[in-house]
Amino acid sequence: MSHPVPAPAATVHRPLDAVAGRWSAAFLEADDAERHLVEAALRCIARWGVRKTSLDDIAHEAGVSRATAYRVFPGGKERLVEVVVRHEAGRAFHAVEDELRATDTLGELMATGITAVLRLAADHPVLGAVVEHEPELVLPHFAFHQLDGVLALAEGLCRPHLGRFLPADDVAPAADLLGRVVLTYAFRPTTWVDADDPASVRRLVDTYLLPSVSTSPTPATPTPAQERFPP
Amino acid sequence: MGAAAAPPGEVSPTRCRIVDAAYACIARDGIGAATVEGIAREAGVARATVYRTFPGGRDELVSAAVTQAVIDFFAGLRTDIGEVDDVATLLERGLVAARRRLDRHAVLQRALHDEADQIVPRLATVMPSVVDLLRADLAERLARERLRPGVDVAEAADLLARLSLSLIGSPGRWDMDDPDSVRRLVRERLLAGVLDA
Numbered sequence: 117m118s119h120p121v122p123a124p125a126a127t128v129h130r131p132l133d134a135v136a137g138r139w140s141a142a143f144l145e146a147d148d149a150e151r152h153l154v155e156a157a158l159r160c161i162a163r164w165g166v167r168k169t170s171l172d173d174i175a176h177e178a179g180v181s182r183a184t185a186y187r188v189f190p191g192g193k194e195r196l197v198e199v200v201v202r203h204e205a206g207r208a209f210h211a212v213e214d215e216l217r218a219t220d221t222l223g224e225l226m227a228t229g230i231t232a233v234l235r236l237a238a239d240h241p242v243l244g245a246v247v248e249h250e251p252e253l254v255l256p257h258f259a260f261h262q263l264d265g266v267l268a269l270a271e272g273l274c275r276p277h278l279g280r281f282l283p284a285d286d287v288a289p290a291a292d293l294l295g296r297v298v299l300t301y302a303f304r305p306t307t308w309v310d311a312d313d314p315a316s317v318r319r320l321v322d323t324y325l326l327p328s329v330s331t332s333p334t335p336a337t338p339t340p341a342q343e344r345f346p347p
Numbered sequence: 348m349g350a351a352a353a354p355p356g357e358v359s360p361t362r363c364r365i366v367d368a369a370y371a372c373i374a375r376d377g378i379g380a381a382t383v384e385g386i387a388r389e390a391g392v393a394r395a396t397v398y399r400t401f402p403g404g405r406d407e408l409v410s411a412a413v414t415q416a417v418i419d420f421f422a423g424l425r426t427d428i429g430e431v432d433d434v435a436t437l438l439e440r441g442l443v444a445a446r447r448r449l450d451r452h453a454v455l456q457r458a459l460h461d462e463a464d465q466i467v468p469r470l471a472t473v474m475p476s477v478v479d480l481l482r483a484d485l486a487e488r489l490a491r492e493r494l495r496p497g498v499d500v501a502e503a504a505d506l507l508a509r510l511s512l513s514l515i516g517s518p519g520r521w522d523m524d525d526p527d528s529v530r531r532l533v534r535e536r537l538l539a540g541v542l543d544a
Contacts, residue, residue: 252467252468256464259516263513263517288520297510299513301509304478320506323495323497324502328535
């Protein structure tokens with residue numbers, strides 16, 4: 117682009133590697149105050165929408181001081197949607213972390229991850245409503261140069277898992293394509309890819325995605341999951 | 348499928364003039380500053396004429412201008428690409444040309460920078476029609492190619508249409524300026540599961 121554009125979302129307050137760690141294994145031990153506030157934020161947003169929710173409301177709902185709220189949301193209201201989306205995506209991944217780690221093949225892994233994100237998009241009580249009622253606050257995060265931040269998040273979430281099956285150089289391109297596929301079917305569902313029909317997701321993965329993500333003929337030797345996820 | 352976007356309403360000369368004027372106003376002052384009055388002045392018609400043609404007022408005018416810009420964009424892209432038979436070449440040329448057009452699209456770039464909250468949702472409402480058109484075109488072309496066993500033309504066309512639009516809008520890590528890198532993206536990634544090598 118020929119003009120200055122805002123930095124991609126993911127790099128704003130945390131380097132990418134930190135994002136990757138933060139949103140996988142480290143998620144549960146992460147900052148309790150932050151999770152508490154994000155949950156409060158979701159309750160406020162469910163009640164009033166994003167536009168009418170202030171950081172003061174969130175602090176009040178969470179029973180913490182304004183200072184604490186600003187520490188967790190350093191970008192203030194402006195970055196609220198981003199922080200919440202990031203959190204919920206991390207949580208969806210964390211919820212299936214054991215399932216993802218238990219997969220034995222790349223195809224199984226991708227199908228599990230794709231299903232988890234499509235379910236999140238379809239079932240999330242708050243995010244869906246925000247997309248519907250305040251699209252102007254959400255959609256820009258997922259389009260044009262701002263998508264880079266979301267794809268970086270996807271890469272961070274996928275990297276430890278894809279790294280079990282793909283050579284290091286193939287991980288980032290694979291995560292990028294997977295991120296795009298999941299997002300398009302999350303925002304605009306289709307009948308032929310249905311998170312509630314495992315066979316349809318497996319078909320998407322086996323027929324179309326596997327050949328696209330693993331360009332090298334020999335997959336990397338799977339690494340024991342424990343090595344990558346210290347307890 | 349095949350439900351191509353019908354032209355919004357009848358295409359009367361007055362309507363065209365007003366849409367062009369709306370686009371000119373947006374290009375000059377931004378979406379937020381566009382008013383029915385300013386657009387009427389730009390078009391050289393009375394405000395009442397604008398409201399008669401666009402009962403939804405400002406909002407409908409802006410949407411019509413954005414839709415028209417998208418139609419023009421893809422019409423131009425078609426010209427850039429020229430006559431192509433095979434899907435791989437179509438995607439390669441299309442990705443490169445579309446990226447170049449988007450980068451040079453000063454009005455869109457400024458809107459994305461200054462008024463993303465106004466432009467992106469409007470583009471998002473137009474995109475399903477674009478996906479429909481692209482999908483129909485790809486399906487027709489895929490039907491003439493040698494496909495890998497098990498590939499379904501409609502599914503492959505759907506996936507390719509969506510991925511192409513995603514890559515056009517947000518190239519991310521893919522270098523669309525380097526023909527060799529685009530070639531590999533198209534042949535080794537996008538079409539790897541679709542075409543029989």
